[in-house]
Structures are given as C-alpha cells and as structure tokens.
Amino acid sequence: MSNIKDKIVIITGVSSGIGEATAKELASKGAKLVLAARREDRLIKLQQEIQNTGGLALYIVTDVSSHEQMEELADFALKEFGKIDVMINNAGVMPLSTVYEKKMNEWDTMIDVNIKGVLYGIAAVLPSMRERKEGHIINVSSVAGHLVFPTSSVYSGTKFAVLAITEGLRQEECNNNIRTTIICPGSVDTELTDHISDANLKHSIKKQSEIAIHPNSIARAIAFAIEQPSDVAINELIIRPTIQQL
Numbered sequence: 001m002s003n004i005k006d007k008i009v010i011i012t013g014v015s016s017g018i019g020e021a022t023a024k025e026l027a028s029k030g031a032k033l034v035l036a037a038r039r040e041d042r043l044i045k046l047q048q049e050i051q052n053t054g055g056l057a058l059y060i061v062t063d064v065s066s067h068e069q070m071e072e073l074a075d076f077a078l079k080e081f082g083k084i085d086v087m088i089n090n091a092g093v094m095p096l097s098t099v100y101e102k103k104m105n106e107w108d109t110m111i112d113v114n115i116k117g118v119l120y121g122i123a124a125v126l127p128s129m130r131e132r133k134e135g136h137i138i139n140v141s142s143v144a145g146h147l148v149f150p151t152s153s154v155y156s157g158t159k160f161a162v163l164a165i166t167e168g169l170r171q172e173e174c175n176n177n178i179r180t181t182i183i184c185p186g187s188v189d190t191e192l193t194d195h196i197s198d199a200n201l202k203h204s205i206k207k208q209s210e211i212a213i214h215p216n217s218i219a220r221a222i223a224f225a226i227e228q229p230s231d232v233a234i235n236e237l238i239i240r241p242t243i244q245q246l
Helices: 017-028 040-052 067-081 104-132 153-176 199-211 215-227
Strands: 008-012 032-037 056-061 086-089 135-140 178-185 236-239
Touching: 008 017, 008 067, 008 104, 017 032, 017 040, 017 056, 017 215, 032 040, 032 067, 040 056, 056 067, 067 104, 086 104, 104 135, 104 153, 104 178, 135 153, 135 215, 153 178, 178 215, 215 236
Parallel strands: 008 032, 008 086, 032 056, 086 135, 135 178, 178 236
Antiparallel strands: none
C-alpha cells in the first residue's frame, strides 16, 4: 500500500505546471488534497478533474505572499481534515532580468513569492506538525539555487535562500520527526518563463527550454520523497533533462 494514501497534503501554486501535475499524481495515490493558488477558475477545474477520477480535493484561493492568507490555508486544512501531513511550497515566479535594469517591482515579487511565500507556508503548518511530532515540508527550489547565470542574479538569490531555509529547518526540526525535502528542477515545461517581461530575453529562454521535461517528472520525484517511511528523509533532489548542461 502506498505511504501516500490518506495523507493530508497542502500544495501551493497548483493552477499550472509542477503544482498541477503533483496534485494529480498524489491524488492518484490516494492523498487528500488542499489546493491553493490565486486563480479560482483553475482551482475549480483541477478539483473537478481530481474528483472525476475518484480523488478527494478541496481548494482555497490563496496568495502565498500574504502571511494571513497562508495561516487561513493551514487553518482550513486543519478544520476540514484535522491534521496536515505534508506541506508543498511550490508557488514561484521567475521574471529574469539583469540587475542593471533595476526592475525593482519584479525583485519585490520574487522575494515576496519565492522566499516569503515559503517562510509563510512553513510558519503556518509547523505548530500543528510539532504538536503531532510528525510532518513533511517540501520546498521547491531550482537548479538556479545551485548556480547563477546572467539575468538570474535575483531569481537565483531567492532559490539559494530556499535551500538555506530548508536546511536550517531540517536541523531545527529533525528531533521533532519533521522531514524536509528540497526539490530542484532543471528545465521543465511550465508557465514560469511567462513572467519574463523582456520580450527578447523571454524568446531566448523559451528557445533554451525546448529541452524541457514534463512537470510529471517532478511530480513523481515529489511522490517518491513522500512515499518513504517516516524514519527516512529525502532531503534534496535535483531533476534535470538528461541533456541539460547547466
């Protein structure tokens, strides 16, 4: 029997890409899901797709950059299911640009979503997990959390931060039987490049993304981490297309 069956799992950023694929993968293995994203029309569509295949999913419209909304998300899961087994902080944005361009609004958005969103997700679920002495927090970083390239300075900075936060959390909470996992995708076929405001840069990045793998590949990796027995923690996974160099 799958170790995922009947686990209560919150997933942010489920309206597309890795989040959507992960929701479908975990639902197929019997998880009970709480779906979170900003686009309600997509939340409704995903919920219906999961329920039509026999799965169970509830949703709540959530902006991860709001501490209050993330607390409401966790409270909703606890009210509906009584516990939270897994928190997947997946929401992220990638408006690449050079530092010289001073696209400060984009910097702020990356910091708010990619860093604060992860911190707010952790903060929202940690008290109940500590009380139960059980839980699993999965944070989606990137290969850009291990390397930097021109135009990725701020984006990579946010993803390096996710690695540091998650490793610190692991050390702080391992004695409370709380597992942590960092997921670092390479090039994946998602809407992430849509956030790039420079048309030429967007075209260039999209061209490089022709090697991108399907989000299902990342979803299976996340499921693998969750499936392990409670005394085993898969702390980090890097998943790239085989032919990706960076």
